[in-house]
Amino acid sequence: MGLFDKFQALAAARRELEVLGIDPFGVEIERMVSPTEGIIHGRRTILAGTNNYLGLTFNAECIAAAHRALDADGTGTTGSRMANGSYSGHRRLEKELATYYGMRDAIVFSTGYQANLGVLAGLTGQNDVVLLDADCHASIYDGCRLAGPEVIRFRHNNADDLAKRMRRLGARAADALIVVEGIYSMLGDRAPLAEIVDVKRQLGGYLLVDEAHSLGVLGERGQGLAEEQGVLADTDFIVGTFSKSLGGAGGFCVSNHAALDHLRYSSRPYIFTASPSPATIASTRQALRILADGHDLRARLRANFEHLHAGLTSMGYTLGASPSPVVAVVLGDKIEALQFWNGLLQRGVYVNLMLPPATPNGVSLIRCSVSAAHTPEQIDAVCAAFADFRASAGVVAA
Amino acid sequence: MTTNDILSYPHILAQLSAEMTSFTQGRVQIGEDTNLLGDLQLDSLQVMNLLLRVEDRFDLSIPVSILPDVRTVKDLALQIEILTRDG
Numbered sequence A: 001m002g003l004f005d006k007f008q009a010l011a012a013a014r015r016e017l018e019v020l021g022i023d024p025f026g027v028e029i030e031r032m033v034s035p036t037e038g039i040i041h042g043r044r045t046i047l048a049g050t051n052n053y054l055g056l057t058f059n060a061e062c063i064a065a066a067h068r069a070l071d072a073d074g075t076g077t078t079g080s081r082m083a084n085g086s087y088s089g090h091r092r093l094e095k096e097l098a099t100y101y102g103m104r105d106a107i108v109f110s111t112g113y114q115a116n117l118g119v120l121a122g123l124t125g126q127n128d129v130v131l132l133d134a135d136c137h138a139s140i141y142d143g144c145r146l147a148g149p150e151v152i153r154f155r156h157n158n159a160d161d162l163a164k165r166m167r168r169l170g171a172r173a174a175d176a177l178i179v180v181e182g183i184y185s186m187l188g189d190r191a192p193l194a195e196i197v198d199v200k201r202q203l204g205g206y207l208l209v210d211e212a213h214s215l216g217v218l219g220e221r222g223q224g225l226a227e228e229q230g231v232l233a234d235t236d237f238i239v240g241t242f243s244k245s246l247g248g249a250g251g252f253c254v255s256n257h258a259a260l261d262h263l264r265y266s267s268r269p270y271i272f273t274a275s276p277s278p279a280t281i282a283s284t285r286q287a288l289r290i291l292a293d294g295h296d297l298r299a300r301l302r303a304n305f306e307h308l309h310a311g312l313t314s315m316g317y318t319l320g321a322s323p324s325p326v327v328a329v330v331l332g333d334k335i336e337a338l339q340f341w342n343g344l345l346q347r348g349v350y351v352n353l354m355l356p357p358a359t360p361n362g363v364s365l366i367r368c369s370v371s372a373a374h375t376p377e378q379i380d381a382v383c384a385a386f387a388d389f390r391a392s393a394g395v396v397a398a
Numbered sequence B: 001m002t003t004n005d006i007l008s009y010p011h012i013l014a015q016l017s018a019e020m021t022s023f024t025q026g027r028v029q030i031g032e033d034t035n036l037l038g039d040l041q042l043d044s045l046q047v048m049n050l051l052l053r054v055e056d057r058f059d060l061s062i063p064v065s066i067l068p069d070v071r072t073v074k075d076l077a078l079q080i081e082i083l084t085r086d087g
Helices: A005-020 A060-073 A088-101 A112-123 A138-147 A159-175 A193-203 A258-266 A278-292 A295-314 A334-346 A376-393 B009-023 B044-058 B064-069 B073-086
Strands: A031-034 A037-040 A043-047 A105-109 A129-133 A150-154 A177-181 A206-210 A237-241 A251-255 A326-331 A352-354 A364-369
Touching (some): A005 A334, A043 A376, A060 A278, A088 A251, A088 A278, A105 A112, A105 A258, A112 A237, A112 A258, A129 A138, A129 A159, A150 B064, A159 A193, A177 A193, A251 A258, A295 A326, A295 A376, A326 A334, A334 A352, A334 A364, A334 A376, B009 B044, B009 B073, B044 B073, B064 B073
Parallel strands (some): A129 A150, A129 A177, A177 A206, A206 A237
Antiparallel strands (some): A031 A037, A105 A251, A237 A251, A326 A364, A352 A364
């Protein structure tokens, strides 16, 4: 088999899209107009697929902080923290994250993907057991592949299934690592975290919660699902990203375990990569301050996603979960989903298209992500685009 | 059934075939050489869901790391034989 033969199926799938004239995975936003609008194919388009939950990408204070860091410390760090040194901003952000969560320490990674990769690869080894929710993000699976622990999947959002698999482990359950997400990125559903914590209390183990999509969104202080469910003290590791609610790029892990610091010397995705740029760190530090006090932003976000969820529900669409910033419309057929996605773009609305096997249960999804920065009129316009496309296509609601 | 039960290979194979026939709603004739991805006409996610049902039937957990070595029904049956013996 030749080097490039493995790409044949991929190339065939790309050709299929070319024939249809639809390119959902190569969209270029030619210019950003605001956190919620951009120019795509030369036209002003509402961005409802960006994960910009608090709309902070254009926040004046964050931009000013990034400018100051750029002027003071330059464009990049040009190396890894272990080999080339940390900047003071890296360590300050780690201390601020630890303080924000009321935990002992934090580690900053260069992307959210690398945060999961780095924590799982650094924390686990071949003699360990990791129990994953079946719908966990690819970064979690990839982190496990890097470290080689025994990986056992449990049924999505099913604490009883987790307990069954923990019991099968016998004495090994006490040291097993359980991994779940606050809000799952595809359907927008939440983990039954209180039930999962109950399993941990009964059978032992450690709990890691990936709050990538719930940071800034859930909880009084925006700490995520663990805060909302009152189980922060039972959560051993919280992983999150700077690239969604914080409007930057990077990731982190916070924990009360002193061993977290050892990851700096054991985690290859931390050791062998360039550290985040000064401007990125500075804007993230400012965004974290805004996020922690951002009750008004969370209120606006909630109003917006409830607005969109209610609008699409009233049209008869099947949605992936109860209201959350991720509003996923469940469609059956791939071609229908492609045409639907394209129809929305032609009507000035950019959303995400998710196709099997990346989706749960083999469904196709039109995935909207809502922002606090969306205006009620923009949410109305998104709903109107869904209604207009369905009317023009004669599509019966899924 | 528990992992303490000693299961023979033919018994495991018969149980696996029954589970797969049910999962695929009888569309595919299941044999030792049946390929889990190609012959069952399932995508990778559906195979993972099938494995969750197989795990329940045998009351064991199949580590994800052994799956790259599992291509056929026979491969899976042999892995289950090992897991029930060592479990």
